[in-house]
Amino acid sequence: MAPTTLAQKLIARAAGRSQVMPGEVLTCRVDLAMFHDSSGPRRLQPMLAELGATIWDKDKVVLVIDHYVPEADEESRRVVRIARDWAAEQRLPHVYDSMGICHVVLPQQGHLRPGLFCVGGDSHSPTGGAFGAYMFGIGATEMLGVVVTGEIWLRVPDTIFMNWSGALTDGVSAKDMMLAMLGRHGMNGGRYQAVEFCGDAVAALPMAERMTLCNMSAELGAQVGLVAPDGTTRDWLARHGAPGVETEPWHSDAGAPGTRHHFDAATLAPQVALPHSPAQVCGVDALEPTRVDIAYIGACTGAKLDDLRAAARVLVGRRIASHVQLLVAPASVRDAAEAESEGVMRQLLDAGATLLPSACGACAGYGSRIPEGSTVISSTARNFKGRMGAATARVYLGSPYTVAASALRGVIGDAREFLA
Amino acid sequence: MTAAGRAWRLPAEVDTDQLAPGATMKHGLEVTARHCLEALRPEFAREVQRGDFIVAGADFGIGSSREQAASVLVHVGVQAVIAPSFAGLYFRNAFNVGLLLLTCPEAALIADGELIAVDARGARVLRSDGRVLACEPIPGFLLDLVDAGGLLPQLKRRLKPPKETP
Numbered sequence: 001m002a003p004t005t006l007a008q009k010l011i012a013r014a015a016g017r018s019q020v021m022p023g024e025v026l027t028c029r030v031d032l033a034m035f036h037d038s039s040g041p042r043r044l045q046p047m048l049a050e051l052g053a054t055i056w057d058k059d060k061v062v063l064v065i066d067h068y069v070p071e072a073d074e075e076s077r078r079v080v081r082i083a084r085d086w087a088a089e090q091r092l093p094h095v096y097d098s099m100g101i102c103h104v105v106l107p108q109q110g111h112l113r114p115g116l117f118c119v120g121g122d123s124h125s126p127t128g129g130a131f132g133a134y135m136f137g138i139g140a141t142e143m144l145g146v147v148v149t150g151e152i153w154l155r156v157p158d159t160i161f162m163n164w165s166g167a168l169t170d171g172v173s174a175k176d177m178m179l180a181m182l183g184r185h186g187m188n189g190g191r192y193q194a195v196e197f198c199g200d201a202v203a204a205l206p207m208a209e210r211m212t213l214c215n216m217s218a219e220l221g222a223q224v225g226l227v228a229p230d231g232t233t234r235d236w237l238a239r240h241g242a243p244g245v246e247t248e249p250w251h252s253d254a255g256a257p258g259t260r261h262h263f264d265a266a267t268l269a270p271q272v273a274l275p276h277s278p279a280q281v282c283g284v285d286a287l288e289p290t291r292v293d294i295a296y297i298g299a300c301t302g303a304k305l306d307d308l309r310a311a312a313r314v315l316v317g318r319r320i321a322s323h324v325q326l327l328v329a330p331a332s333v334r335d336a337a338e339a340e341s342e343g344v345m346r347q348l349l350d351a352g353a354t355l356l357p358s359a360c361g362a363c364a365g366y367g368s369r370i371p372e373g374s375t376v377i378s379s380t381a382r383n384f385k386g387r388m389g390a391a392t393a394r395v396y397l398g399s400p401y402t403v404a405a406s407a408l409r410g411v412i413g414d415a416r417e418f419l420a
Numbered sequence: 421m422t423a424a425g426r427a428w429r430l431p432a433e434v435d436t437d438q439l440a441p442g443a444t445m446k447h448g449l450e451v452t453a454r455h456c457l458e459a460l461r462p463e464f465a466r467e468v469q470r471g472d473f474i475v476a477g478a479d480f481g482i483g484s485s486r487e488q489a490a491s492v493l494v495h496v497g498v499q500a501v502i503a504p505s506f507a508g509l510y511f512r513n514a515f516n517v518g519l520l521l522l523t524c525p526e527a528a529l530i531a532d533g534e535l536i537a538v539d540a541r542g543a544r545v546l547r548s549d550g551r552v553l554a555c556e557p558i559p560g561f562l563l564d565l566v567d568a569g570g571l572l573p574q575l576k577r578r579l580k581p582p583k584e585t586p
Contacts, residue, residue: 039486050576051575051576051579052579068446075447076446079446121485123484125485136509137485137509138509138512139487139516139517141487141516141517141570141571142487144571144572145516145575153561187482188505188507191508192508221482223508277433365441366442366445369443382437384483
């Protein structure tokens with residue numbers, strides 16, 4: 001048989017075919033559908049009622065309440081109430097309420113494993129590709145189609161291989177890799193195809209860092225971002241409720257069709273995205289002196305346990321600049337608890353951080369928002385104008401290392417000198 | 421073939437947060453519509469008329485999965501969006517809520533305010549001076565989706581077919 005890509009293999013399984021070819025349009029069976037309080041119940045419930053239809057398989061549905069919690073006002077309370085009431089009425093078996101952000105909670109609760117075909121009602125759903133699952137984001141109406149039929153149409157994508165050779169140096173992370181790829185290929189460089197991250201530098205990444213890469217495949221405009229699962233995947237999943245997964249079949253064959261781009265991890269310096277696009281990128285050292293008011297460590301992209309640890313390594317034993325507010329919104333309650341027990345949280349608080357709830361927070365400006373006129377360095381995924389809820393704010397994106405170092409200096413800067 | 425409508429020119433990389441600002445999302449489509457594109461064209465929400473078109477630069481609709489970024493345009497009466505390329509997730513959402521998108525490499529030739537019409541099945545844009553711009557053909561099942569008014573009405577017909585009159 002001709003060599004095939006990981007994406008082709010995953011789709012062939014979901015389509016019940018022995019093989020599929022890029023460009024084919026076909027229908028796949030969905031193994032798991034995830035949605036949250038904003039994209040899910042408040043939109044699905046009235047449409048299901050209008051159709052007189054029911055959920056095709058409740059065991060394959062996961063609801064995470066993360067966007068409007070904790071409820072800041074009456075409208076937020078209404079959205080969250082709809083989600084809770086509907087979950088109770090439907091007796092949904094998998095509901096995670098105020099436990100953290102969906103893309104992080106989903107794998108932490110053992111719902112993902114290599115080989116699955118999944119959809120999520122959120123653009124950062126490609127995060128699931130870090131576990132060797134084919135997972136992509138869809139809108140609420142398309143989710144209705146999935147929830148009613150258990151199926152979805154798909155055009156089999158080409159694969160764009162992002163090959164990272166060498167090893168990252170200390171203080172440089174997956175976020176810097178992604179910003180470098182965005183700088184080179186732009187926000188639609190992924191052309192809604194499959195991006196597969198590979199090479200020695202990717203294989204060396206822990207799961208949380210692989211999740212950061214796959215998460216921001218959304219910013220690259222890819223349908224999915226994939227990392228071939230391996231021993232690192234198996235070990236992580238075994239600790240998170242999904243033991244004994246099979247990883248062997250889930251890789252691209254040597255010589256599989258696709259476009260290949262090459263990057264060198266060893267020479268990569270910390271990267272920063274300038275307002276107002278994640279693709280407007282430069283090395284942190286090339287940035288003009290930029291004073292910040294807020295340093296934000298949050299979101300599914302940039303506030304997992306590994307991200308909190310990275311920030312703490314920079315901040316330990318130091319104090320943030322007096323004019324800076326350092327806000328930390330851990331990606332999940334589990335991440336926050338582990339950071340607490342490791343002493344990482346203490347180090348962040350002692351440095352002057354303010355701890356926020358484990359939810360989407362100000363990342364998309366849904367629940368909370370940042371002040372107008374502020375300059376922000378953030379570990380989140382997007383810095384579109386107005387994204388974080390303030391039209392006049394200027395948001396820079398960087399790794400958790402860079403955010404922490406910028407909080408110390410009061411201007412955006414390189415973390416590496418603090419890591420000696 | 422659609423009726424002629426006025427073109428609203430927009431730049432490249434119009435994002436979902438400009439179409440449907442995050443802070444409006446909890447209030448529903450009516451409120452989102454009042455703030456649609458306000459960062460780019462503050463007069464848009466006030467002056468857009470039923471039957472108008474959006475003609476944008478490359479990569480229209482980058483960003484979020486929020487389909488309100490597409491349904492808000494249906495809500496205010498935009499007939500179609502014409503651009504050289506679209507974000508993939510936005511493309512799916514648009515057809516699912518009944519919004520026609522035309523991938524037109526030469527969209528930049530259309531002037532702001534120009535009267536144009538589109539022929540979706542023929543995959544072409546007709547300009548006011550009679551010239552025609554070719555677009556990428558749209559698969560039949562997506563055109564059917566737009567004709568049905570989106571996935572919800574299409575599913576409704578499939579699940580609850582109208583009773584045949586005797």
